[in-house]
Amino acid sequence: MVEKDVMITNKLGLHARAAAKLVNLAGKFHSHITISTEQICADAKSILGVLTLAAGKDTMVKIEAEGPDEKESLEAIIDLIENKFGED
Amino acid sequence: MNNSQEKVTYPSITVEQFLTSVSKAELTLLAGEKGLHRKIDRPRVQKLGLIIAGFPEFIHKERVHLVGNTEIAYLNRLTPKEKIKSLKPIFDLEISCLVITKGLPAPQEMIKLAKETDTPLLSSPLRTTFVIQYITEGLQDVLAPFTHKHGVLVDVFGVGVLMKGGSSIGKSETALDLIVRKHRLVSDDIIEIRKKGEILIGKAPDITMGRMELRGLGIINISELFGIVALRDEKIIDLIVNLQPAEQFSEVDRLGIDEKYEEIMGVKIPSINLPVASGRNIANLLEIAASNLLLKRKGKYSAQEFVIKQRDRLKHRK
Numbered sequence: 001m002v003e004k005d006v007m008i009t010n011k012l013g014l015h016a017r018a019a020a021k022l023v024n025l026a027g028k029f030h031s032h033i034t035i036s037t038e039q040i041c042a043d044a045k046s047i048l049g050v051l052t053l054a055a056g057k058d059t060m061v062k063i064e065a066e067g068p069d070e071k072e073s074l075e076a077i078i079d080l081i082e083n084k085f086g087e088d
Numbered sequence: 089m090n091n092s093q094e095k096v097t098y099p100s101i102t103v104e105q106f107l108t109s110v111s112k113a114e115l116t117l118l119a120g121e122k123g124l125h126r127k128i129d130r131p132r133v134q135k136l137g138l139i140i141a142g143f144p145e146f147i148h149k150e151r152v153h154l155v156g157n158t159e160i161a162y163l164n165r166l167t168p169k170e171k172i173k174s175l176k177p178i179f180d181l182e183i184s185c186l187v188i189t190k191g192l193p194a195p196q197e198m199i200k201l202a203k204e205t206d207t208p209l210l211s212s213p214l215r216t217t218f219v220i221q222y223i224t225e226g227l228q229d230v231l232a233p234f235t236h237k238h239g240v241l242v243d244v245f246g247v248g249v250l251m252k253g254g255s256s257i258g259k260s261e262t263a264l265d266l267i268v269r270k271h272r273l274v275s276d277d278i279i280e281i282r283k284k285g286e287i288l289i290g291k292a293p294d295i296t297m298g299r300m301e302l303r304g305l306g307i308i309n310i311s312e313l314f315g316i317v318a319l320r321d322e323k324i325i326d327l328i329v330n331l332q333p334a335e336q337f338s339e340v341d342r343l344g345i346d347e348k349y350e351e352i353m354g355v356k357i358p359s360i361n362l363p364v365a366s367g368r369n370i371a372n373l374l375e376i377a378a379s380n381l382l383l384k385r386k387g388k389y390s391a392q393e394f395v396i397k398q399r400d401r402l403k404h405r406k
Contacts (some may be wrong), residue, residue: 027256039095039236046238046255048277052236054280054295
């Protein structure tokens with residue numbers, strides 16, 4: 001299992017379209033991937049789960065991945081978040 | 089899968105929140121306003137009883153403390169100095185709060201100590217029995233530990249079925265099949281589960297309530313599409329069904345005589361592993377699984393009965 005903390009830095013936070021990008025990216029990997037805030041741990045492949053996090057700008061989230069492609073999946077998701085989901 | 093990730097939150101409330109959240113107990117504040125920020129994190133109450141008679145060994149400071157008829161009558165027989173001596177050790181403990189029941193007048197010394205130590209002193213017009221009942225019930229509700237699980241919770245024939253399994257195995261699609269058959273959705277994708285006593289109650293997080301995601305269709309609103317009867321606010325979880333791709337099964341349970349369980353927050357829930365393959369109608373299977381659980385609760389174990397019958401047959405063959 002690999003994990004990393006990352007800050008949500010885009011202006012709108014983890015809004016619907018950003019969450020959809022994240023879920024689609026996670027869905028390309030075989031590993032079990034989760035994204036969690038202090039209170040909630042959601043499956044990174046589930047759109048409603050990710051939206052429930054309601055992670056606004058400057059929220060710290062933890063990404064955890066476990067499976068055959070855990071390293072690549074973790075890197076890809078961290079990249080997406082650090083690149084502000086390709087926004088602003 | 090991933091039980092290690094169970095993230096349990098143990099809520100606590102301030103005395104101020106307690107005053108409003110347990111409205112049935114009709115609590116009002118008499119003194120000690122500055123202590124309203126004190127925390128309550130256990131749902132149990134303690135009646136002061138012998139503690140005020142100089143036997144404080146068993147006081148649990150984190151509980152809500154009650155003073156009823158007996159205690160007030162006892163205190164009223166003491167001199168002011170004795171009252172202080174009896175009550176001061178309790179107030180010095182920084183207990184969360186003290187509730188006087190039956191609207192009894194608080195002794196002056198008690199009010200004075202509450203003010204001095206910033207301990208909230210509350211009053212309820214109701215009798216002690218009811219105050220204990222309402223406070224315990226109310227606190228059990230707001231202080232229930234909770235966690236979140238990935239899955240879908242559906243009420244099938246009154247049985248709370250929690251479907252789990254990797255993403256895109258077809259949980260939401262199965263739930264949709266069940267809704268079409270007049271069963272009720274509690275939550276899709278993520279379930280907020282709280283533990284009350286030894287039962288688990290699941291509900292949808294406010295933000296996703298009544299919503300479902302279907303691949304290719306996106307997020308849909310179940311109550312608008314199917315009406316209010318298709319939804320249920322919350323449901324006790326009775327059965328866990330793990331959906332898994334058939335090819336991942338090394339050994340499928342072919343008899344169903346071994347009872348399996350899974351734990352959530354330390355509560356054991358009966359569970360079954362269901363292989364998903366084309367030609368297997370999962371909604372059908374879940375209806376049967378739910379009905380079978382109802383049968384078992386009535387003491388009817390179909391699989392075991394069959395095994396016994398077959399064993400008898402073998403004996404007679406000899």
